[in-house]
Amino acid sequence: MEKVGIVGVGMHRFGKFPNLTLTEMGVEACVQALRDSGLDKRRIGACVVGNVGGGMVPGQKVLAELGLAGIPLINVENACASAGTALHVAWSFVASGRYEAALALGLEQMSRTIEGTIPLGGDSLELQMGMMMPGKFALVARKHMELYRTSLQQLAAVSVKNHRHGALNPLAQYRKEFTVEEVLSSPLIADPLTLLQCSPTGDGAAAVVLCSAREAARASQPIVWIEASVLTSGTYEVGPRDMTSYDQTRRAAAAAYEAAGCGPEEIDVVEVHDGFTISEIIHSEDLGFFPKGEGGPAAESGATAIGGRIPINPSGGLLARGHPIGATGLAQIAELVWQLRGQAGSRQVDGAKVGLAHCMGGLVQGLDAAACTVHILKC
Amino acid sequence: MEKVGIVGVGMHRFGKFPNLTLTEMGVEACVQALRDSGLDKRRIGACVVGNVGGGMVPGQKVLAELGLAGIPLINVENACASAGTALHVAWSFVASGRYEAALALGLEQMSRTIEGTIPLGGDSLELQMGMMMPGKFALVARKHMELYRTSLQQLAAVSVKNHRHGALNPLAQYRKEFTVEEVLSSPLIADPLTLLQCSPTGDGAAAVVLCSAREAARASQPIVWIEASVLTSGTYEVGPRDMTSYDQTRRAAAAAYEAAGCGPEEIDVVEVHDGFTISEIIHSEDLGFFPKGEGGPAAESGATAIGGRIPINPSGGLLARGHPIGATGLAQIAELVWQLRGQAGSRQVDGAKVGLAHCMGGLVQGLDAAACTVHILKC
Numbered sequence: 029m030e031k032v033g034i035v036g037v038g039m040h041r042f043g044k045f046p047n048l049t050l051t052e053m054g055v056e057a058c059v060q061a062l063r064d065s066g067l068d069k070r071r072i073g074a075c076v077v078g079n080v081g082g083g084m085v086p087g088q089k090v091l092a093e094l095g096l097a098g099i100p101l102i103n104v105e106n107a108c109a110s111a112g113t114a115l116h117v118a119w120s121f122v123a124s125g126r127y128e129a130a131l132a133l134g135l136e137q138m139s140r141t142i143e144g145t146i147p148l149g150g151d152s153l154e155l156q157m158g159m160m161m162p163g164k165f166a167l168v169a170r171k172h173m174e175l176y177r178t179s180l181q182q183l184a185a186v187s188v189k190n191h192r193h194g195a196l197n198p199l200a201q202y203r204k205e206f207t208v209e210e211v212l213s214s215p216l217i218a219d220p221l222t223l224l225q226c227s228p229t230g231d232g233a234a235a236v237v238l239c240s241a242r243e244a245a246r247a248s249q250p251i252v253w254i255e256a257s258v259l260t261s262g263t264y265e266v267g268p269r270d271m272t273s274y275d276q277t278r279r280a281a282a283a284a285y286e287a288a289g290c291g292p293e294e295i296d297v298v299e300v301h302d303g304f305t306i307s308e309i310i311h312s313e314d315l316g317f318f319p320k321g322e323g324g325p326a327a328e329s330g331a332t333a334i335g336g337r338i339p340i341n342p343s344g345g346l347l348a349r350g351h352p353i354g355a356t357g358l359a360q361i362a363e364l365v366w367q368l369r370g371q372a373g374s375r376q377v378d379g380a381k382v383g384l385a386h387c388m389g390g391l392v393q394g395l396d397a398a399a400c401t402v403h404i405l406k407c
Numbered sequence: 408m409e410k411v412g413i414v415g416v417g418m419h420r421f422g423k424f425p426n427l428t429l430t431e432m433g434v435e436a437c438v439q440a441l442r443d444s445g446l447d448k449r450r451i452g453a454c455v456v457g458n459v460g461g462g463m464v465p466g467q468k469v470l471a472e473l474g475l476a477g478i479p480l481i482n483v484e485n486a487c488a489s490a491g492t493a494l495h496v497a498w499s500f501v502a503s504g505r506y507e508a509a510l511a512l513g514l515e516q517m518s519r520t521i522e523g524t525i526p527l528g529g530d531s532l533e534l535q536m537g538m539m540m541p542g543k544f545a546l547v548a549r550k551h552m553e554l555y556r557t558s559l560q561q562l563a564a565v566s567v568k569n570h571r572h573g574a575l576n577p578l579a580q581y582r583k584e585f586t587v588e589e590v591l592s593s594p595l596i597a598d599p600l601t602l603l604q605c606s607p608t609g610d611g612a613a614a615v616v617l618c619s620a621r622e623a624a625r626a627s628q629p630i631v632w633i634e635a636s637v638l639t640s641g642t643y644e645v646g647p648r649d650m651t652s653y654d655q656t657r658r659a660a661a662a663a664y665e666a667a668g669c670g671p672e673e674i675d676v677v678e679v680h681d682g683f684t685i686s687e688i689i690h691s692e693d694l695g696f697f698p699k700g701e702g703g704p705a706a707e708s709g710a711t712a713i714g715g716r717i718p719i720n721p722s723g724g725l726l727a728r729g730h731p732i733g734a735t736g737l738a739q740i741a742e743l744v745w746q747l748r749g750q751a752g753s754r755q756v757d758g759a760k761v762g763l764a765h766c767m768g769g770l771v772q773g774l775d776a777a778a779c780t781v782h783i784l785k786c
Binding site: 085105126261263 | 496778
């Protein structure tokens with residue numbers, strides 16, 4: 029398989045933009061990514077688009093505006109992991125030798141098209157009984173608290189840190205800092221999760237230009253190599269189970285570390301799927317950065333902040349940068365690329381050379397997380 | 408790139424099944440395809456699912472029922488070309504050497520989930536003015552009649568033939584024969600297209616097991632090789648243009664013939680995207696089976712019927728086998744595989760060794776057909 033590098037990234041700021049179209053945000057992200065790469069757009073051989081609620085063939089509209097209509101285009105959907113999945117497919121197209129360069133785009137407009145109508149989490153019995161995402165992760169948080177003595181303050185520390193990071197990110201949906209007390213006293217959504225512990229809905233887009241080593245020689249930016257691209261789906265059924273760990277994350281991480289020939293100790297910077305504060309704690313454990321049950325104390329200690337031992341979500345994560353679901357996975361990649369190139373400005377993780385992005389989504393018929401992607405990048 | 412073979416196909420009959428679930432139809436098609444292949448289901452390394460209107464992560468539900476949850480799964484959407492696109496992605500996964508075997512599934516349930524709500528054709532100005540698919544293809548038919556003297560009888564001949572073929576297909580939605588007079592006197596939908604010249608909405612599923620040459624050695628059926636798998640998107644804009652030819656079809660066909668090292672004269676059996684009678688005529692020209700303008704006389708002469716020079720849509724095509732949009736492209740593949748194996752029963756095309764499937768879909772912002780796939784198969 030061919031080595032695949034990322035040579036351009038772009039983002040339309042996350043936020044609420046009901047007066048824009050989905051296409052306008054997608055075009056903005058792609059134009060930036062193409063400009064960043066320095067490649068002629070005609071070098072792009074295929075395009076893969078992640079989106080959930082944008083209706084039929086959302087990618088084609090962007091391609092037409094870019095003047096790239098005609099090339100192979102695939103719209104993919106894997107709930108909140110749609111953009112990570114788009115990158116995986118685009119990566120496989122270049123890795124296979126079929127295309128020299130490809131464009132991966134994630135886009136979503138929840139403020140206009142989805143909010144209130146998206147069948148969040150599908151049709152499982154649990155969901156029919158009213159267990160939407162916040163309710164589910166509230167139970168997960170309670171169980172984690174019971175098993176590992178994770179505290180409310182530790183949960184809140186994740187939100188405080190990610191909002192502090194987000195305040196440094198001009199592309200973040202929220203750029204305001206909060207204290208632990210403010211997080212804990214924000215409106216209760218599903219006990220123990222308060223408003224500031226739940227990722228917001230939003231709009232936005234992110235795009236990545238990836239290519240072979242041959243093509244990368246034409247690029248204007250330092251090449252960030254994709255050392256591993258792994259996609260898994262969820263396995264377990266409704267019923268008794270360990271709610272405080274995700275086997276699709278553990279399997280994806282194991283496969284990614286094996287492909288990249290490294291372990292969690294060699295990762296310098298991480299973007300994980302912090303749909304809720306408890307999610308970041310669990311993922312930081314499942315990805316091997318901390319032993320099980322030590323994610324909470326680690327967050328509280330500052331180990332996961334910029335400047336800490338293993339900075340997690342320097343972008344602000346889903347909690348502060350935002351979570352337009354079909355765009356999130358590629359916004360994570362854009363952040364890692366900026367970090368690894370040393371272009372992250374005031375939120376730069378010093379000396380970051382290896383990054384990991386983790387994206388997951390979808391609750392369906394007892395399958396916890398329908399899809400999960402893990403990418404390891406190196407500069 | 409690895410050579411890729413098809414070793415198993417399966418279908419849930421097309422029709423109107425509002426009392427089934429989308430998942431049930433998908434599972435039925437997959438179980439048949441896996442059984443047909445003789446492979447242990449645990450050999451399947453990845454799954455790609457084509458669907459348009461089934462909501463979030465429709466494929467994951469099928470995978471769970473099959474006992475295959477956990478493997479990489481990608482839901483793809485490219486309007487009426489969704490299933491052809493799913494095959495293209497699955498093919499590229501195996502061709503790249505990444506997976507030894509993959510499952511491609513297309514499924515749709517228009518009777519319950521889409522009918523009346525699907526934004527057919529997107530949001531172009533033309534469509535906002537009321538130009539749905541039948542209206543558009545009616546204009547195309549009128550232009551073809553004006554340019555090439557294509558007659559109403561020639562248009563009707565396509566429907567008569569495809570319904571005759573469909574009557575021989577136990578999996579077809581409609582199994583009733585009609586005369587030219589009956590076709591022309593059926594209710595007018597958009598002049599000159601009558602009801603029996605428009606493909607119906609419907610429900611159904613089709614699945615294909617594909618694998619590397621190594622893996623194919625374990626299969627229980629003769630291997631049908633994928634000699635070419637090509638995906639294109641549409642290019643042209645609203646405004647003056649030749650409505651009687653599709654450049655995405657011509658580009659896809661040219662690339663497929665080049666990849667397969669053959670021309671249209673070497674194709675023995677064809678499945679094309681006959682959304683309307685005029686579509687089949689145009690596609691039979693764009694794919695190189697007839698010079699421009701001779702598709703109509705060819706249909707009337709019997710050249711495209713089973714037993715004719717180049718049999719088109721022996722399954723009954725979209726007109727009679729039916730068109731549950733996310734499933735159609737893989738139903739075409741199932742038909743070709745049965746034909747090339749000599750298992751097509753009373754609708755068998757004698758001595759068929761090379762088949763071509765053409766699938767296209769989506770009208771969006773002036774882009775005629777958002778996606779088009781052409782596959783060439785050989786036994």
